Amino acid sequence: MSSTAYFFQQFINALSLGxxxxxxxxxxxMVFSILRLINFAHGDLxxxxxxxxxxxxxxxxxxxTAILAGVAISGITGIIMERLCYRPLRGSAEMNTLLTSFAVxxxxxxxxxxxxxxxxxxxxxxxxxxxxxAVGSLLISKIDAITVVLTLAILILTALFIKKTTLGISxxxxxxxxxxxxxxxxxLNRVIVSAFFIGSLxxxxxxxxxxxxxxxIFPLMGFIPVxxxxxxxxIGGFGSxxxxxxxxxxxxFAEVFFVALLPPDFQGYRDAFVFVLLIIILLVRPQGILxxxxxxxxx
Numbered sequence: 001m002s003s004t005a006y007f008f009q010q011f012i013n014a015l016s017l018g019x020x021x022x023x024x025x026x027x028x029x030m031v032f033s034i035l036r037l038i039n040f041a042h043g044d045l046x047x048x049x050x051x052x053x054x055x056x057x058x059x060x061x062x063x064x065t066a067i068l069a070g071v072a073i074s075g076i077t078g079i080i081m082e083r084l085c086y087r088p089l090r091g092s093a094e095m096n097t098l099l100t101s102f103a104v105x106x107x108x109x110x111x112x113x114x115x116x117x118x119x120x121x122x123x124x125x126x127x128x129x130x131x132x133x134a135v136g137s138l139l140i141s142k143i144d145a146i147t148v149v150l151t152l153a154i155l156i157l158t159a160l161f162i163k164k165t166t167l168g169i170s171x172x173x174x175x176x177x178x179x180x181x182x183x184x185x186x187x188l189n190r191v192i193v194s195a196f197f198i199g200s201l202x203x204x205x206x207x208x209x210x211x212x213x214x215x216x217i218f219p220l221m222g223f224i225p226v227x228x229x230x231x232x233x234x235i236g237g238f239g240s241x242x243x244x245x246x247x248x249x250x251x252x253f254a255e256v257f258f259v260a261l262l263p264p265d266f267q268g269y270r271d272a273f274v275f276v277l278l279i280i281i282l283l284v285r286p287q288g289i290l291x292x293x294x295x296x297x298x299x
Contacts, residue, residue: 042200234278
């Protein structure tokens with residue numbers, strides 16, 4: 001393969017990985033912009049969605065029905081999480097909600113280990129899709145192509161939802177000033193539940209795409225993606241949805257080209273590279289790429 005073809009091959013890989021990071025990071029940014037809550041249990045919604053899809057498919061449901069139902073279960077789990085774990089702590093110190101999110105992580109992951117077992121399970125839900133698409137000398141994974149196209153469509157719809165719908169405008173208002181939004185009659189609980197639900201749907205979809213790329217699922221699969229989504233959110237500007245998208249793609253490209261361009265001996269350090277990138281961003285521009293705008297409007 002020529003150097004040009006190799007570059008474009010890695011470009012597609014980075015675009016796909018960045019798309020998944022962007023989907024996960026949007027959910028984190030939505031919740032943080034409203035509640036100032038870093039919900040580390042968000043990654044486990046990816047795991048729940050993937051296991052739900054696999055169980056429903058193994059139970060005999062058609063593949064697309066199982067996917068839609070599994071993603072919906074991830075969204076419903078997000079609503080339950082907000083209602084039982086975070087709403088009672090609303091208004092308390094941020095450290096309390098942060099520690100609660102870690103408690104939810106432990107609860108969900110250990111529950112999954114008890115229910116599904118600790119072992120990795122194969123995830124072949126999308127194996128019926130032809131593995132690769134030949135474009136000249138390039139071999140593009142169909143999963144990568146679906147990931148990029150689907151994510152771009154979701155990003156466009158999300159932008160239209162936030163800017164054009166009553167609920168989306170209410171979410172922007174609550175993100176700007178929660179107290180003033182309550183005074184003018186915006187239903188706070190409805191806005192918060194909607195943010196959790198939409199973000200959890202995105203997490204469930206990201207779990208499907210992540211699992212399809214890896215070809216496997218396991219109870220702790222959501223930990224690394226949510227940590228990297230946190231890094232992406234910091235890169236883009238925490239609480240900013242445009243920043244979340246930019247941060248996700250920046251991280252995806254940085255991670256893929258770190259592996260692709262450096263000697264093989266360094267490829268095992270890709271996760272360490274992510275945290276080095278985080279430290280550099282915090283030192284150089286701690287507010288993130290869109291930090292200045294995020295101070296004015298977080299959605």
